[in-house]
Amino acid sequence: MTDTSRGLPERPMSPHLQVWRWHITMACSILHRGCVVGLWVGAVILAGWAAALAAGPDAYASYVGLLGSPIGKLVLLGETFAVFFNVAYTIRQTFWDAGKGFAPRTADMTGAMAIAFAVVATIVTWVIAGGIGAF
Amino acid sequence: MSKKDLFQPQQFRTPLSRARGMGASRHGVSHFITERVSGLALAPLTVWGAYAALKQVRAPHDVVVQWMAQPVNAVLLSLLLIAALVHLQSAVQVVIEDYIERFTTKTALVIGNLFVCVLAGAVGVFSILKVALTVTGAH
Numbered sequence: 678m679t680d681t682s683r684g685l686p687e688r689p690m691s692p693h694l695q696v697w698r699w700h701i702t703m704a705c706s707i708l709h710r711g712c713v714v715g716l717w718v719g720a721v722i723l724a725g726w727a728a729a730l731a732a733g734p735d736a737y738a739s740y741v742g743l744l745g746s747p748i749g750k751l752v753l754l755g756e757t758f759a760v761f762f763n764v765a766y767t768i769r770q771t772f773w774d775a776g777k778g779f780a781p782r783t784a785d786m787t788g789a790m791a792i793a794f795a796v797v798a799t800i801v802t803w804v805i806a807g808g809i810g811a812f
Numbered sequence: 813m814s815k816k817d818l819f820q821p822q823q824f825r826t827p828l829s830r831a832r833g834m835g836a837s838r839h840g841v842s843h844f845i846t847e848r849v850s851g852l853a854l855a856p857l858t859v860w861g862a863y864a865a866l867k868q869v870r871a872p873h874d875v876v877v878q879w880m881a882q883p884v885n886a887v888l889l890s891l892l893l894i895a896a897l898v899h900l901q902s903a904v905q906v907v908i909e910d911y912i913e914r915f916t917t918k919t920a921l922v923i924g925n926l927f928v929c930v931l932a933g934a935v936g937v938f939s940i941l942k943v944a945l946t947v948t949g950a951h
Binding site for chain 2: 690710713714716717720721723724725727728730731732733734737738757760761763764767768770771774802805806809810811
């Protein structure tokens, strides 16, 4: 139950995953939320990177070494996907805000396109990174 | 009173509340607008960020410092970090409000989210400026 000790009326909650049938638009929505939380961590990692750079060569080498470790690379791979998926999702939402793209088939298609774009852009980015000897 | 009248929200609102346009939340649609506008700013900034990350990923400390000393890089990276944190603070707050029921837990997480975002922004921008403004031999 929502705590109403302050006299606040109960506010609606989001439906949880278990009461939804899996579907592309719903999957995009929950994926977007997951990506947002992942990017929140990514923004903290970015701020930490700047702090390590400012702290000097040794601190920077340690921090980059941490990011270059297997777990670090896995995190960065996830962040790459999250960044590109959110770029696509934001563009999709902007059309929604203009009242366009709500037809079920259009929404399905743009959702699939957002995921496809994120997958392709992530692969391209990491292929380029591999090409310049980043890992 | 006809059934149609019952569904007219105006009858429950005073003219003053309509003029203020703040709704039940008392902050109107500012949260929504903040998320959308920061999201639009981030679309080009994050693509630049991915490009910049690829350029610097193999670079040693002194090369990255020289890169950061370029005003365009220091400014764009600061903008990327600030826009991202503004956007993510709003976005994560919505996730917290949607899934956390208990008032005290929810409030603690919303405030903690704000504090972490502001701290990351302060540390990040200070560090960028420190590197950009104290580098010697920058061109």
